[in-house]
Amino acid sequence: METDRLLTLRDVSRLLGGTSRASIYRLIKARPGFPQPVKLGASTRFRESDVQGFIAGRNASTGGAAK
Numbered sequence: 001m002e003t004d005r006l007l008t009l010r011d012v013s014r015l016l017g018g019t020s021r022a023s024i025y026r027l028i029k030a031r032p033g034f035p036q037p038v039k040l041g042a043s044t045r046f047r048e049s050d051v052q053g054f055i056a057g058r059n060a061s062t063g064g065a066a067k
Contacts, residue, residue, distance in 0.1 A: 006048070008043075008044075035050035
């Protein structure tokens with residue numbers, strides 16, 4: 001069983017094309033299906049598989065997924 005890599009908010013921002021921190025937090029609250037953060041003490045992390053799945057789903061729904 002593979003362990004999922006945990007991404008920082010900065011990593012998620014880069015993967016989402018430079019989306020701001022504030023916009024990511026808005027997406028967490030407002031968009032069903034957006035990856036939920038994992039709290040580690042005072043740190044916020046995101047499971048890489050959740051973020052990649054969200055991106056793949058977003059690309060598929062807009063027709064931007066590579067085939």
